[in-house]
Amino acid sequence: MIPSWLIDLEDKFNAKVRESKMVTRSSRSREGEISVSNMQVILEIKFDLEVLDRLHNPAFVIIERKTSNNIKYLVYEVTAPKPIHYQMLGMDVSMPTVLRKEYLDIINDSWEESNETWIDIVTVPTNYELIIDDNIRFERTNLIPLIGASAYLLSSKAVEKFLCIDDGIAIGDLIGFNIPLKVDISNMIRYHTGIFGFTGVGKSNLTSSLLRNAIKTVPDLHTIIFDISGEYIIHLLDMLDKAVICSTERFEDPDTLLTSQTIPETLEDKLGYDTFKRKIQAFFDHSTPYEINLTSSFDINIQSILDMLKHELAEKGSIQAKLALQEFNQLISNGIDARKDLRELSDDEKQDVISLLERFYESLHIKSGLRNQLDVLFEYINSKPREQANDNLITPEGIARMINFNAPRLTIAYIPEPDQAREVVSRFINSLLRLRKRSNARDKVLVILDEAQEFIPDRRSIKDYSEQSNLAVEGLLRQGRKYRVHCWLSTQRLAHLNVNALQQLHSYFISTMPRSYDRFVIADAFSLSYDILDKTTELSTGEWLFVSYKATKQKNVPAFIKAYNNEEILLNSI
Structure with a gap:
């Protein structure tokens, strides 16, 4: 037998x-x-x-x-x-x-x-x-x-x-075996995940399906998607009632928002355009998309003042700077938030800061260059915060504060211009990591970068913010787990990506990649057999090669799956 x-x-x-x-x-x-x-x-x-x-x-x-x-x-x-x-x-x-x-x-x-x-x-x-x-x-x-x-x-x-993990979450069916592949989705989040495939293979569909499972399974998870192509507002249409939308575009009504998004023909045929319009209108009934403001510089807070004083002390051995440092540290000990933008302090807190700065100002030589900096600082403290002037304006640093403190379960940031997207992502990640380092937050944050080739190219330039976004994403992938900040990447090209970033991923989905060099990059970066990778050229839309060091029962064993279709999930939810 x-x-x-x-x-x-x-x-x-x-x-x-x-x-x-x-x-x-x-x-x-x-x-x-x-x-x-x-x-x-x-x-x-x-x-x-x-x-x-x-x-x-x-x-x-x-x-x-x-x-x-x-x-x-x-x-x-x-x-x-x-x-x-x-x-x-x-x-x-x-x-x-x-x-x-x-x-x-x-x-x-x-x-x-x-x-x-x-x-x-x-x-x-x-x-x-x-x-x-x-x-x-x-x-x-x-x-x-x-x-x-x-x-x-x-x-x-x-x-x-x-x-299969015994109590895992099913993400698709194993091709050839007619059984669901059950994985540890918490480890897919914790140890970072990549989704690689050519245009049209269903990357955003898969990402949306996985994201639904992640939010459903991990109760303290807060997610943000940086969307260049304008796909996720539609893919997650049924979740907008509890979502926050941000964009560098200005959306004053449902029509302008809906027009900016890509609607799959298969979904529009089944649901009809009016359904999408009705759901977007329902979002506008209780909320309004934030407009991302890139003209503001980084927040200036008490920590910025401390940095300035420390630099003065290190460069010139200034006794005045040392005394001012002691006074500001005492102010922090009394309960003032050193991370809070100076413009957002209460009136009493502003007065305390201004008093200390004025004493330091008077102690400086009349020709000291620091006096000019302090003049600008006084003007800044008394100015009105940009975001308070318009409730719908938000900076990348403001998004980071919102994610860290107000904690929406889902945030979608639609940024169609790659240069702007790189600036937003770099400023957001740097600000979020700073906030997490200084706080005791224990909840998890998942950052999803769609079209990751725009954020971590191997050729960098300060001018187009690719240098800044590269450094920020690398920092997130290397250090994020310490602060419970995690990352998923989705991209159609690997040949010219930052390999240092790719090597931080512990789980990855691979679909059709017609360029052989892309497959060689994966084989080299993740120690996979090229014979297995070559089979991905035969995969249909929605079929994936899944490999994980952490999310499956055995490490680094390739498995071919037919992923669950997010469109069907969406149809059943609406």
């Missing part, structure tokens, strides 16, 4: 290891050459159409491995079946056409009858072994199979135990 963790295909799957080899491939681009190497094990099995059909879908096999103590079972992933007919080996394009046609006819007519037909099955290691106790379990291994060893096909039940 065949165990439930194997598939026998009516005793037709009797494969043997024929070859084991290391394969190296390379690709060249403007940055130079990338070479990737991976182990390949070739299995051979008698030709059978049922077996061949099954192997065209994703599959896992176990290969027997004799050791000095017992037999172990190594888990390998199937990448490609190749049917072979013996007479194919003797055929050549240099043969006469008539003879070549005769060969082809013989081959075509004898696939199932001939004893000289077989299937080569290309497999790659998962670096795990199956252990049979009372049940089955999996452990890491570095063993390689021996030539001639037997191989068996793993069942859906075994694959579920291999990949």
Whole structure:
């Protein structure tokens, strides 16, 4: 009797290891050459159409491995079946056409009858072994199979135990196994996630579906999406009643907002344009989109004054600066918020700050350059905050304060101009990290960067803010976990991205990427088999290769999934 963790295909799957080899491939681009190497094990099995059909879908096999103590079972992933007919080996394009046609006819007519037909099955290691106790379990291994060893096909039940978290969240169905892939979505958030695919493969659809699961599963999670393409207001239409919308564009009515967004034809056909208009109107009935103001500089607060005084003390050893520092530190000890913009202090707090600054001002030499700075500072303190002048204006720093203190569950920042988007993102991230470092906030923040190639290109410039956004995103990916700030990236190009940022991701979804160099970058950055990545060119819209170090039961095992369609979820919610 065949165990439930194997598939026998009516005793037709009797494969043997024929070859084991290391394969190296390379690709060249403007940055130079990338070479990737991976182990390949070739299995051979008698030709059978049922077996061949099954192997065209994703599959896992176990290969027997004799050791000095017992037999172990190594888990390998199937990448490609190749049917072979013996007479194919003797055929050549240099043969006469008539003879070549005769060969082809013989081959075509004898696939199932001939004893000289077989299937080569290309497999790659998962670096795990199956252990049979009372049940089955999996452990890491570095063993390689021996030539001639037997191989068996793993069942859906075994694959579920291999990949799925017991109490995890289903994000899609495993292709070829008809079971949901359940993952630890908290770890997908905590350890950062990337979504990579060409235009039209469904990146925003997948991101929206995952975001719904994240908000539903993690009660203390607050999310912000930086949207360049104008897709997420529509994808998350049913969640706008509890959302905040920000944009560098001015939206005074529902029509101007709706016109700026991309509506999938499939959704518009099913819902109708009036439904979208009604939902946007419902948002305007209780809220108004914030207009992002980029003309304001960074907030000036007491910390800014402390920095100025410390610089004066370090440069000139100023006794006046030292005394002023002591007085401002005492002010902070009395309860004044050093992070708060000076314009937003209460009248009493402003008076305390002005009094200290005036004493410092009077102690300075009449020709001191600091007097000019303090004159500007006095004027700034007495000015009206920009955001108070117009309730719908908000700076990137203001968005960071809102996320950190008021904590909406969902914020969508629509910024269609890439240069402006980079400026907003860099200022927002830097401000948010500063706030989190100085506060005891324990809730989580998830920052989602759509079209990430705009924010972390490998070629940087201060002029277009790509230098600033690169540094900010790198800082978020490296340090964010300490402050419970996390990041998801979505992009269509990897070839010219900041590799230092990519290497901070622990989970990633990969769909069709037609440029081979993009696939080489992924293989090199994430230590993936190129044979597996090459299969992504065959994926349909909504199908993904998912790999994770933290979110699946085993580390770094590629799994092909059909993700749940966000449009269907949206239709059911409206």
